[in-house]
Amino acid sequence: xxxxxxxxxxxxxxxxxxxxxxxxxxxxxxxxxxxxxxxxxxxxxxxxxxxxxxxxxxxxxxxxxxxxxxxxxxxxxxxxxxxxxxxxxxxxxxxxxxxxxxxxxxx
Numbered sequence: 001x002x003x004x005x006x007x008x009x010x011x012x013x014x015x016x017x018x019x020x021x022x023x024x025x026x027x028x029x030x031x032x033x034x035x036x037x038x039x040x041x042x043x044x045x046x047x048x049x050x051x052x053x054x055x056x057x058x059x060x061x062x063x064x065x066x067x068x069x070x071x072x073x074x075x076x077x078x079x080x081x082x083x084x085x086x087x088x089x090x091x092x093x094x095x096x097x098x099x100x101x102x103x104x105x106x107x
Contacts, residue, residue: 001062002037002060002061002062003060003061003062003064003089003090004039004058004059004060004089004090004091004092005058005059005060005061005064005067005087005088005089005090006056006057006058006087006088006090007055007056007057007058007059007067007071007085007086007087007088008054008055008056008085008086008088009044009054009055009056009057009076009082009084009085010053010054010082010083010084010085011052011053011054011081011082011083012080012081012082012083013083015081016051016052016053018079018080018081019052019076019081021079022075022076022079022081025075026074026075026076029073029074029075033070035061035062035066035069035070036059036060036061036066036067036070037059037060037061038057038058038059039057039058039059039060040057040058041055041056041057041058041059042055042056043055044056054082058090064087064089067087068087071085071087
């Protein structure tokens with residue numbers, strides 16, 4: 001049975017150029033996955049200038065081991081980009097409708 005997981009990635013400071021250099025390999029890697037399904041994801045942004053400083057993903061997987069393997073083999077991880085990665089099993093309980101109604105934006 002598949003479970004949902006939220007992955008929270010925090011970049012090490014001052015590695016924006018490493019993130020940019022590794023981005024294409026990271027995106028290819030996401031598209032190649034068969035053991036996990038990436039449902040949502042995107043970079044988190046600093047408040048001052050809007051530069052990427054981490055990421056959040058929601059994924060579906062049959063096992064926590066597969067999630068750990070997915071994170072361990074991500075090109076961002078292999079390049080040493082992350083200061084911290086948190087993997088949390090998630091109990092989805094609310095649709096996006098209230099968010100849309102709130103008028104929240106991504107920028």
